[in-house]
Amino acid sequence: MMMAERYDGFASDSGCAPRQNHDAAARLTDPSRPPGPRVYRMLRPFKLHEPTSVDDAVSLLGHYGEEAKVYCGGTELLLAMKEGLLRYNHLVNVKTIPGLDEVSFDSSTDVLSIGAAVTHSALEQSPQVQSHFPMIAQAEGNVANVRVRNVGTIGGNLCFSEPHSDPGAFLLLFDAQVEIQGTVGRRTMPLAELTLGPFETCLEDDEILTRILVPQFPQGMTGAYLKFGYHVRPTLGLGVAVRLDGAPSNGEGIERAVVAEVRVSVGSAGPKAVRAPEAEDLLRGKTVAELLPSSNNSGSTPMAEAGRLAGRAADPLDDMHGTAEYKEHMVGIFLKRALAQAIQTS
Incomplete structure (x- = not known):
């Protein structure tokens, strides 16, 4: 079983931003932009192709090169074009x-295959996702707002590479892969x-992300994804997946169980979502009692160091x-919370 929880924040979803225009895209979502109503311009004329x-x-x-861009969800792409940031x-x-x-x-392989044009709402409501990947279903239900979830797509979200993307963070817990196709062929690579x-x-100018492949957690592994923020985009998104050895079936004596395997992903705080391998190494092999003691300990602990x-x-x-x-401090707080929630569902 897996859990996802929202702490007053959300991320954006969009069409893919080209590499050469990432500065313009950054201005579009820059939180330091002055508040107040924006003046939206009419879209410049363009030709819409429907292959x-x-x-x-x-x-x-490949034919049009930098003059062309993929349109999928487009929740940020069209806005950027209206404001003249992208052309x-x-x-x-x-x-x-x-x-x-x-x-x-x-x-047969325990792998979830998600087409790039699947919307967040469709992913949240998918019977396959709800049955086999409930954490993903719950997390997708907290992406942005209803409008974005109904229009924005998982492929657009990942390709736009907005640092505050929720899917970009929680999919790292699953060691997800992406399938990419271009004029020279296809390739598969880690989402990371x-x-x-x-x-x-x-992605090259002639490449499209076509599919996301998400393996199930190993047997006995459970996960949790938490997010926090006071503004439109979250300050932090943090996920933990853990497998315990020696965990009692009735939950009693859980403090003696040992962390056999653990994964930690962090998003929104920095330039991109990442795994935290050094923290994972430190947590691995520790007992639940060592990581989550019943009494508060303000000194140096394995959990604090992780x-x-x-x-x-x-x-x-x-x-x-x-x-x-401040963000480093919040990572420590939410790592402890997420680990506790993941262990509760083990």
Whole structure:
């Protein structure tokens, strides 16, 4: 069983931002922009292409190069184009390409296959996701707002590479992979390698993310994803997955159980979502009693040190959401909370 919880915050979803325009995309979502109503301009004329296959789509992208962009969810892409931050003469609509809006679960491999054009709402409501990946269903239900969840797509969210993306953080817990297709062929790579930095991915101009592959947790592993923030975009998103050895079936004596395997992911605090391998190494092999003692201990503890390591791994930045020091502190707090929730469901 897996859990996801929201702490007054949400992330955005969008169409893919091109690598050469990530500065413009950053200005669009910059929280330091002055408050108040924005003046929206009319969209400049562009041609909308509606290919019927992925092969046709990548062919169009290869032909038009930097003048073209994939249009999928488009919840940020069209806004950026209206404000003149991004300009394209051609948009390639992939939302209606057969297969890209499908979700399936392969019971022989225990892998969930998510088409890039699947909306957040569809993912949240998918019977396969609810049955086999309840944490993902719960987390998707807390992405942004109803409008974005109904229109925005999982592929657009990951390709836009907005640092405050929730899917970009919690999917790292599952060691998710992405399938990419371009004019020269197809490739599969870890999701962790897709994002290079804020609004920047490794995709070439003629490439499309077509599918996300999500393996189930190993037997006995449970997870939790928490998020926190006072503003439109979350200050922090943190996920933990844990497998215990020696855990009693009735829950009594859980403090003697040992952390056999653990995964920690942190998003929103820094330039991109990351795993925290040093924190994972420190937590592994510790008993629940060592990590979550019944009495408060203000001194140095394994849990406190793991929080510091995870905070540093996030590479936090000073911004309107808080200082880097504050974010590192919050990582430690939420790591402890997420670990406790994950253990409760084991």
